[in-house]
Amino acid sequence: MNSYRRFGHTFIEHTLEVPLDYSRPEGETITVYAREIQPDGGADLPMLVYLQGGPGFPAPRPTGIxxxxxxxxxxxxxxxxxQRGTGRSTRVDASSGWSADQLxxxxxxxxxxxAxxxxxxxxxxxxxxxxxxxxxxxxTTYCSMFPDRIERAYLTGGLPAVGTPIDDIYRATYSALRRRHEQFYxxxxxxxxxxxxxxHHLDQSEETLLTGERLSSRRFRTIGIELGRGSGFDTLGYLLEEPFHTVWGEKRLRSDFLLDVGQRVSFAGGPLYAAMHEAIYAGPGEATRWSAHRIREEMAGFEEGADPNETGPFYLTGEHIFPWQFDEDPALHGLKTQAQELAERTDFPSLYDISALSAVPxxxxxxxxxxDVFVPFSYSMNTAAMYRDARTLVTNQYQHDGLRVDGAKIVRELDNMVSDH
Incomplete structure (x- = not known):
C-alpha cells in the first residue's frame, strides 16, 4: 500500500487480487486497483466510493481537488x-486475448x-x-445485491431501466437523440x-484517417454522441464550420478535421466500452443481438443506409455500438469475435432485484x-419509484455530463436531499 501527498490531501493506493469469476474462486484471478483520497484529519471519516461511467473507463485521475x-x-x-478491465486494474485491450466468457x-x-x-x-x-x-x-445492482452495506447512495444520470427490454431502451434513446438533433439544427x-x-462526400470519395483506415460515412455519423453533452452543440458546430478545402482542384477533407474526427470515432482509449456496452443491458434468456443496430432501421433518419441527398430526415447517431465498428476501427479488430459472441449470449444473470430495491435501507x-439522450428520463423515473426511498433532483439544466460540468452544485443538492436521514 503506497501513499503520497497531493493538493493538501493524502493519497493511498490499494490493490486486491480477486477472482475473475466469483462462482469459481479457485480459478484465474485479476488485480483491481483503487485510489483513496483522505483529507487531513479525516482518517476516521466515512468512506464514499466513486463508480465511473462507461462501461470500460477507469476512475478519474485528480489534477486538483x-x-x-x-x-x-x-x-x-x-x-x-x-473497475475491473480498466485503468490500473487488469486492463482489457483489443490485443489482450480475452475470451467472450472472460469479458x-x-x-x-x-x-x-x-467493491x-x-x-x-x-x-x-x-x-x-x-x-x-x-x-x-x-x-442499483449494489443495492440489489448488498443492500445492508450501503449508508447513502448518490446517482447522477444513472438510474437504469429496470425490467425494460433492450430494444425499447434503444427506441427511447434514438427518440431522445432526434429531439436533441432538431434543437441542434x-x-x-x-x-x-x-x-x-x-x-455524401465520404460515400463518393476515399478519405483516410491519420491512423491509416478509410473513414466511412456511417462511422463519421457516430460523432453524434457529442449531442448528449452540455457543450456538444458548440463543439460540433466548431468542428463542422469548415471541413473542406481544395487540393489541386479536388475537394478534400482537411487534415485537422480528419484528426479531430479520428479521435472521436476511435475506441483506442476504451475498447472495453464497445465490447461491453450492450451487455450491460442483457438479462437472462434474451440475447441483445446488436439491438442498437437493429432498432436504428425503425427510426427515420437514423437508418444505416439513409441517403444524405434525399429530402427525409438525416441524423448522426449517439451512444450506440454497431457490429461493423469492429471491422472499421483498428482498435476493435481483436474484439470482433468476442463481441459477436456476447451479442448472442442468453445466460447472463439478472443485475437487479426489485424486491431488494423496495426494502433497501x-x-x-x-x-x-x-x-438525457443516453439514459431515458421516463425509465429512470420508473426505477426511482422501485426504491424504498429515492429522492430525485429532476432538472433540464444539464445534459448527461452534468457531474463534470457542475459537479459541486449537483452533489451538494443531492447531499441536502438526504441530510435528514
Whole structure:
C-alpha cells in the first residue's frame, strides 16, 4: 500500500487480487486497483466510493481537488475504483486475448463484488456510493445485491431501466437523440447541410484517417454522441464550420478535421466500452443481438443506409455500438469475435432485484436529466419509484455530463436531499 501527498490531501493506493469469476474462486484471478483520497484529519471519516461511467473507463485521475470532489471531501474519504478491465486494474485491450466468457465477467455484478472485497479489506461495516451514468447502474445492482452495506447512495444520470427490454431502451434513446438533433439544427441552421455534404462526400470519395483506415460515412455519423453533452452543440458546430478545402482542384477533407474526427470515432482509449456496452443491458434468456443496430432501421433518419441527398430526415447517431465498428476501427479488430459472441449470449444473470430495491435501507438521491439522450428520463423515473426511498433532483439544466460540468452544485443538492436521514 503506497501513499503520497497531493493538493493538501493524502493519497493511498490499494490493490486486491480477486477472482475473475466469483462462482469459481479457485480459478484465474485479476488485480483491481483503487485510489483513496483522505483529507487531513479525516482518517476516521466515512468512506464514499466513486463508480465511473462507461462501461470500460477507469476512475478519474485528480489534477486538483475541485468539481464534485471538493464538497464530498468535506465529509468523506473518497475511494476511486478502477473497475475491473480498466485503468490500473487488469486492463482489457483489443490485443489482450480475452475470451467472450472472460469479458462476460466484467459486468456490474462483479464490479460490486470487487467493491465489497475492498470494503471488507478496509474493515468497514457500511459505506456510501456515488455513481455517474453506468456507475449509477452499478449502484442499483449494489443495492440489489448488498443492500445492508450501503449508508447513502448518490446517482447522477444513472438510474437504469429496470425490467425494460433492450430494444425499447434503444427506441427511447434514438427518440431522445432526434429531439436533441432538431434543437441542434435550429441553433446551427447550416449544420444539417454540412453533415449531409460530408456524408455524401465520404460515400463518393476515399478519405483516410491519420491512423491509416478509410473513414466511412456511417462511422463519421457516430460523432453524434457529442449531442448528449452540455457543450456538444458548440463543439460540433466548431468542428463542422469548415471541413473542406481544395487540393489541386479536388475537394478534400482537411487534415485537422480528419484528426479531430479520428479521435472521436476511435475506441483506442476504451475498447472495453464497445465490447461491453450492450451487455450491460442483457438479462437472462434474451440475447441483445446488436439491438442498437437493429432498432436504428425503425427510426427515420437514423437508418444505416439513409441517403444524405434525399429530402427525409438525416441524423448522426449517439451512444450506440454497431457490429461493423469492429471491422472499421483498428482498435476493435481483436474484439470482433468476442463481441459477436456476447451479442448472442442468453445466460447472463439478472443485475437487479426489485424486491431488494423496495426494502433497501439506504436513502438514495438521484439527479435525473429530463433531456438525457443516453439514459431515458421516463425509465429512470420508473426505477426511482422501485426504491424504498429515492429522492430525485429532476432538472433540464444539464445534459448527461452534468457531474463534470457542475459537479459541486449537483452533489451538494443531492447531499441536502438526504441530510435528514
Amino acid at each position: 475541485d468539481g464534485w470532489m471538493a464538497p464530498m471531501l468535506e465529509k468523506y474519504r473518497l475511494l476511486l475504483l478502477d 462476460a465477467q466484467l459486468r456490474a455484478d462483479n464490479i460490486c463484488r470487487d 465489497e472485497a475492498f470494503r471488507e479489506m478496509l474493515g468497514l461495516e457500511r459505506w456510501s456510493l456515488l455513481g455517474q451514468s453506468f456507475g449509477g447502474f452499478c449502484i 435550429q441553433q446551427f441552421p447550416w449544420a444539417e447541410s454540412r453533415i449531409r455534404e460530408i456524408c 439506504a436513502v438514495v438521491a438521484a439527479a435525473v436529466y429530463v433531456d
